[in-house]
Amino acid sequence: MxxxxxxxxxxEQVEExxxxxxxxxxxxxxxxxxxxxxxxxxxxxxxxxxxxxEKTIRTGEAHYWSxxxxxxxxxxxxxxxxxxxxxxxxxxxxxTIWMRVEVAGSGASCHxxxxxxxxxxxxxxxxxGSSLLFKELEKTFDPIAVYGDAPNPTxx
Amino acid sequence: MxxxxxxxxxxEQVEExxxxxxxxxxxxxxxxxxxxxxxxxxxxxxxxxxxxxEKTIRTGEAHYWSxxxxxxxxxxxxxxxxxxxxxxxxxxxxxTIWMRVEVAGSGASCHxxxxxxxxxxxxxxxxxGSSLLFKELEKTFDPIAVYGDAPNPTxx
Numbered sequence: 001m002x003x004x005x006x007x008x009x010x011x012e013q014v015e016e017x018x019x020x021x022x023x024x025x026x027x028x029x030x031x032x033x034x035x036x037x038x039x040x041x042x043x044x045x046x047x048x049x050x051x052x053x054e055k056t057i058r059t060g061e062a063h064y065w066s067x068x069x070x071x072x073x074x075x076x077x078x079x080x081x082x083x084x085x086x087x088x089x090x091x092x093x094x095x096t097i098w099m100r101v102e103v104a105g106s107g108a109s110c111h112x113x114x115x116x117x118x119x120x121x122x123x124x125x126x127x128x129g130s131s132l133l134f135k136e137l138e139k140t141f142d143p144i145a146v147y148g149d150a151p152n153p154t155x156x
Numbered sequence: 157m158x159x160x161x162x163x164x165x166x167x168e169q170v171e172e173x174x175x176x177x178x179x180x181x182x183x184x185x186x187x188x189x190x191x192x193x194x195x196x197x198x199x200x201x202x203x204x205x206x207x208x209x210e211k212t213i214r215t216g217e218a219h220y221w222s223x224x225x226x227x228x229x230x231x232x233x234x235x236x237x238x239x240x241x242x243x244x245x246x247x248x249x250x251x252t253i254w255m256r257v258e259v260a261g262s263g264a265s266c267h268x269x270x271x272x273x274x275x276x277x278x279x280x281x282x283x284x285g286s287s288l289l290f291k292e293l294e295k296t297f298d299p300i301a302v303y304g305d306a307p308n309p310t311x312x
Contacts, residue, residue: 003285004284004285008312009312010312011308011310011312014310014312015268015310016268017288018276018287018288018289018290019287019288020278020288023311023312031187031201033189033198033201035191035196035198039196040191040195040196040197041196042189042191042245042254045187045189045247045252045254057278057279057280057281057284058281058284059281060280060281085280087277088277088278088280089198089274089275089276089277089278089291090274090276090278090288091201091273091274092266092267092268092270092273092275092310093309093310093311096201096273096274098198098201098274110248111248112171112172112248114248117247117248117252118245118246118247118252118254119245119248120174120245120246121243121244121245122176122213122244122245122246123213124213124216124241124244125213125214125215125216128160128213128214129159129160131174131175132173132174132175132176132246133174134174135245152167153249154167154170154171154248154249155179155249156164156165156166156167156170
């Protein structure tokens with residue numbers, strides 16, 4: 001375990017204290033919520049292992065653990081769309097990370113080509129069951145130009 | 157499975173289509189990111205099972221699956237701090253939900269008493285390893301007055 005992380009000793013320490021004592025789950029990862037620092041838009045939901053969290057803290061650039069590729073993932077290494085971390089938060093029981101970032105280049109964070117991964121809205125209440133609504137009408141980049149024939153990470 | 161959810165047939169359908177085809181994980185849940193509709197602040201990171209997602213869609217009020225209590229959880233049923241859903245999004249591969257809400261009452265969403273669960277910041281770069289910084293200086297409510305002696309959901 002990294003020297004940056006403390007052992008979890010009590011609920012009081014974890015919830016009310018000033019020691020970073022993150023909880024990694026049974027698979028060794030912690031979920032990360034990434035939002036745009038300026039607009040508050042949710043860009044990504046991903047995971048970090050201890051190494052990714054330590055690299056993010058030390059470099060100030062977002063690193064994740066890719067569950068599909070099973071490797072450390074410096075976001076933007078392929079696409080150039082590096083995420084600069086302006087604020088990094090941890091929640092009450094220290095099992096979730098919130099990262100507020102500025103994205104380089106076109107500002108996109110989604111492998112499909114949209115700015116946010118969350119480009120579709122689910123109709124509610126009396127509209128339940130209607131078609132999803134697209135909230136971004138145009139892609140920010142062409143994923144084939146950026147990623148070529150790399151395998152699509154989406155799994156059925 | 158709910159009549160609201162479609163079978164996952166292809167990457168094209170899941171990423172570029174208008175059918176709601178959510179992916180629940182091996183434990184039968186999907187992660188949910190809940191932000192304040194007006195400020196963009198991250199309030200919670202939690203989970204839904206199919207029933208919780210369907211109830212959220214049909215009622216427009218946030219329902220979760222409580223992993224610690226193993227039951228459907230209508231947020232605000234105990235505290236009165238109901239979350240009204242103003243926008244519900246799903247991501248590219250449909251394995252994460254983003255919920256933008258307005259919170260009733262005091263506006264708090266955290267069982268420790270703060271407005272957001274993410275009330276502490278992790279120092280970065282040359283400050284790596286320093287103490288966590290509190291970003292909310294006062295609690296919004298007294299958790300003992302609201303929850304009494306109900307067991308604390310935080311696990312070590």
